[in-house]
Amino acid sequence: MELFANLAHGFAVALSPINLLMCLIGALVGTLVGVLPGIGTIATVAMLLPITFGLPPVGALIMLAGIYYGAQYGGSTTSILVNIPGEATSVVTALDGHQMARQGRAGPALAIAAIGSFFAGCVATVLIAVLGAPLTKLALAFGPAEYFSLMVLGLIFAVVLAKGSVLKAIAMIVFGLLLSMVGSDIETGASRMAFNIPELADGLGFATVAMGVFGFAEIIRNLDAGAEMSRDLVQQKITGLMPTRKDLMDSAPAIVRGTILGSILGILPGGGAVIASFAAYTLEKKIAKDPSRFGRGAIEGVASPESANNAAAQTSFIPLLTLGIPPNAVMALMVGAMTIHGIVPGPQVMVKQPDLVWGMIASMWIGNLMLIIINLPLVGIWVRLLRVPYRLMFPSIVIFCAIGIYSVNNAPVDVVLAGAFGLVGYWLIKHDFEPAPLLLGMVLGPLMEENLRRALLISRGDWSVFLSRPLSAVLLAIAAGLLVLAVLPTLRAKRDEVFVESEG
Amino acid sequence: MSDTPSEAPVKSILPEWVRGPQDFVGGIAMMAVALFALWASSDLQGMHGFSFGAGTAPRMFAVLLLLLGGAVALVGVLRDGPHIAAYSWRGPLFVSAAIVFFAVAIRPLGLVVSAFAAFLIAAMGSHETKWIEAIIVGGCLTIGCALLFPYVLGLPMPMFPRFLIQ
Incomplete structure (x- = not known):
């Protein structure tokens, strides 16, 4: 069995002391970020991107991956105990989780969230391992036309599943594509829209834009609301961590459903963990015998979304590792991290860098195990951390980001650019434009251009190549169909309903 | 409390036929970005034969953004939408x-x-x-x-x- 051999190789890589340490650091930092409201996963991964330069590539990616799934764990902790979702993915967990905490059942709620996440993590790890090789084979059959169409489909998926206006989300993607054009043209070497600024000759740094639009913009926006957030801590001691037999019986099917739903939504481009947790909660409510229990401390309302977001966080690595296409903004940053270390994401990564791919997959399982072991005893510390006031946190984040960006190229211009993109991001938020599609567009821009050019060169300028090659035509047809569905009134209403749930 | 956003102005400076100022201004700004990009990439070589020049893709995306920005602004004219959010300084x-x-x-x-x-x-x-x-x-x-x-x-x-x- 090739699969087992691969996994065994992965575990051998992941279990080396340095990688274990990276995994632990990633998981801990992720939990910390998940716990603290006001710094998102995207901002953190962007922030830590520069400091992974000095690390070996495998360790760097293991750490960054750990942050992503660790944040899903941490987010649930604050949702349950404090009713402040540290992460967007845990918004729905707060609905029932905090009610459980108020009824003195914080322990079981935390335990179920952790168990659900762990189960989902295990399933997702196996799924990545199983799907990895066949999808890579499929990807190798792709020509430039198919690649281009696949990326179009991915971007459309991102738009359809994103929150808010479809039109604005597409505009953001195109804005991102346009930003990615800055710098030297790959084929002719001509300098494009760089205005003779030497620092722009290589293009806008990916970390720079991400840090600005997500890091700085988020900080400025948070300051708007006033730095002091009301924090309604559950003060009573958390007793009885272990869920009862009935809790386990009730939540087991919910965990399985959440895991399946999350795994599927994670693989789909544009999905990711946020939509998965919303969808899982909605599903549980729909199929429950007594939907009125939800919002009043139903344990399924914790189990299912927590499993779903963790499953999705991990399965979203599948399109990245096999096709080289990032399905969401965090994965887009992972592409940035890989590129920094000289690894070109795509189907050849699986073959050429088995250490990296299988090591990362194995580390996810190890990371999940670490999280379940370290997290429950550490709950008290995480809660105490919430008392660190934002007025001290935000200048620290600003400085840390500034030093981080500077260290990438030792270029002060990069720091100023990130600041400028922070203001752009603030403006975008104020006008209800989502920055995540922008980042996705920026990552996919050069790839899309390259494949578009190649496809047209091969077809001698005939645009119909995208429709005459069957695989490409199918992909484009799906994309077109999705777009039509997204603007149809009935589906729109459904889509909005899923998001409204969070405010309820 | 000087730095908290003040109440959104009831009267906007925009003409009355703009029903969704947030979208309208957002769309116009996107169009401006697109026009700027068109200008900035105007010196680059375009298509030669059937292969792309350095300027083809940037101009293509810029035109696309121009159209999308126009559409967002049009939505702002046709449909009631939120006012421009207050900024703090x-x-x-x-x-x-x-x-x-x-x-x-x-x-x-x-x-x-x-x-x-x-x-x-x-x-x-x-x-x-x-x-x-x-x-x-x-x-x-x-x-x-x-x-x-x-x-x-x-x-x-x-x-x-x-x-x-x-």
Whole structure:
């Protein structure tokens, strides 16, 4: 069995002391970020991107991956105990989780969230391992036309599943594509829209834009609301961590459903963990015998979304590792991290860098195990951390980001650019434009251009190549169909309903 | 409470036929970005034969953004939408100032001085800042970063002001 051999190789890589340490650091930092409201996963991964330069590539990616799934764990902790979702993915967990905490059942709620996440993590790890090789084979059959169409489909998926206006989300993607054009043209070497600024000759740094639009913009926006957030801590001691037999019986099917739903939504481009947790909660409510229990401390309302977001966080690595296409903004940053270390994401990564791919997959399982072991005893510390006031946190984040960006190229211009993109991001938020599609567009821009050019060169300028090659035509047809569905009134209403749930 | 956003103005400066000012202004701004990109890429070579020139893709995306921006603005005209959200000035001003100061100061003054000063500038962005506390935390953070980046992560950068070392 090739699969087992691969996994065994992965575990051998992941279990080396340095990688274990990276995994632990990633998981801990992720939990910390998940716990603290006001710094998102995207901002953190962007922030830590520069400091992974000095690390070996495998360790760097293991750490960054750990942050992503660790944040899903941490987010649930604050949702349950404090009713402040540290992460967007845990918004729905707060609905029932905090009610459980108020009824003195914080322990079981935390335990179920952790168990659900762990189960989902295990399933997702196996799924990545199983799907990895066949999808890579499929990807190798792709020509430039198919690649281009696949990326179009991915971007459309991102738009359809994103929150808010479809039109604005597409505009953001195109804005991102346009930003990615800055710098030297790959084929002719001509300098494009760089205005003779030497620092722009290589293009806008990916970390720079991400840090600005997500890091700085988020900080400025948070300051708007006033730095002091009301924090309604559950003060009573958390007793009885272990869920009862009935809790386990009730939540087991919910965990399985959440895991399946999350795994599927994670693989789909544009999905990711946020939509998965919303969808899982909605599903549980729909199929429950007594939907009125939800919002009043139903344990399924914790189990299912927590499993779903963790499953999705991990399965979203599948399109990245096999096709080289990032399905969401965090994965887009992972592409940035890989590129920094000289690894070109795509189907050849699986073959050429088995250490990296299988090591990362194995580390996810190890990371999940670490999280379940370290997290429950550490709950008290995480809660105490919430008392660190934002007025001290935000200048620290600003400085840390500034030093981080500077260290990438030792270029002060990069720091100023990130600041400028922070203001752009603030403006975008104020006008209800989502920055995540922008980042996705920026990552996919050069790839899309390259494949578009190649496809047209091969077809001698005939645009119909995208429709005459069957695989490409199918992909484009799906994309077109999705777009039509997204603007149809009935589906729109459904889509909005899923998001409204969070405010309820 | 001078830095909290004031109430959104009831009367906007935009003409009355704009029913969704937020979308309208957003769309116009996107169109402006697109036009700027068209201008900036106008000197690049276009299609030659059936192969792309350096300017083809940027111009293609710019035209697309122009159309999309137009559509967003049109939605702002046709459909009732939210007003433009109020901006506050304090957060953006001091956070940007801190970033710019850091960028200017890092080479001549080194990490220790510029990080600490930038921390204090950024802290001015909130009216809740307590100075003693901010100075202590800023100092600790500076020391932490001065150890973390060059020593733990092996990313060399100037530490102290240039005129002191020479």
